Structures are given as structure tokens and as C-alpha cells.
Amino acid sequence: MTDAQIVSFLIAHCENMENRFAILDIPREKKIVNDIVEYRNLFDSDFAAMYHPWVKVSDPITKNTITTILPSGSVSGVYAKTDNKVY
Numbered sequence: 001m002t003d004a005q006i007v008s009f010l011i012a013h014c015e016n017m018e019n020r021f022a023i024l025d026i027p028r029e030k031k032i033v034n035d036i037v038e039y040r041n042l043f044d045s046d047f048a049a050m051y052h053p054w055v056k057v058s059d060p061i062t063k064n065t066i067t068t069i070l071p072s073g074s075v076s077g078v079y080a081k082t083d084n085k086v087y
Contacts, residue, residue: 002027004042014047023079025070026052051075 001007002025014020022045030036030052040050051071058065 004039007043011043011045011048015045018047020047022048023072023076024048024050025054025072026050028054028068049075 001010007022007024010022010024014022024043026036026039030039036052043050053071054068055071055074056065056068
């Protein structure tokens with residue numbers, strides 16, 4: 001979800017609870033750096049992060065691009081892997 005109002009509510013929830021973190025996406029249609037920065041600057045929080053660009057997923061056999069997915073899913077996986085790593 002990249003709707004600015006919903007993103008604002010989600011960030012406010014994380015800030016109010018103080019024990020959660022929002023992993024968010026820049027809208028797919030934002031392709032120019034100035035547009036990306038302008039959207040990102042709508043929100044300023046220590047309880048959220050925004051990611052861009054969207055990730056192209058391809059078929060491992062044909063190498064043809066199948067679709068483009070939100071980056072937050074991939075980033076969430078990295079967060080989980082890092083959080084579960086024992087040092």
C-alpha cells in the first residue's frame with residue numbers, strides 16, 4: 001500500500017506504540033529522483049523506512065521477467081534473517 005493517507009496512519013501507529021517499525025514502499029509510478037524524494041519527504045519518522053525501486057522477478061528457467069513486486073517484501077526477509085542471526 002502506497003496511499004499517502006494510509007502510510008501516515010501506519011507510521012503514526014508505529015510511533016504511538018513505540019515497539020514496531022513500518023517497512024514501506026515508494027509508489028511504482030515514482031521514477032524520477034525528485035518525485036521519489038518529494039514522496040519520501042512527506043513522512044519523517046524513526047519508526048519507518050521506505051524502499052525503492054520495485055523488484056523485477058523473473059522465471060529462473062526462461063529468464064523472462066514475470067512481474068514487478070514491492071521491495072518491502074524482500075527487505076522484510078532481510079530484516080528477519082538479520083534479526084534471527086546469532087552472533
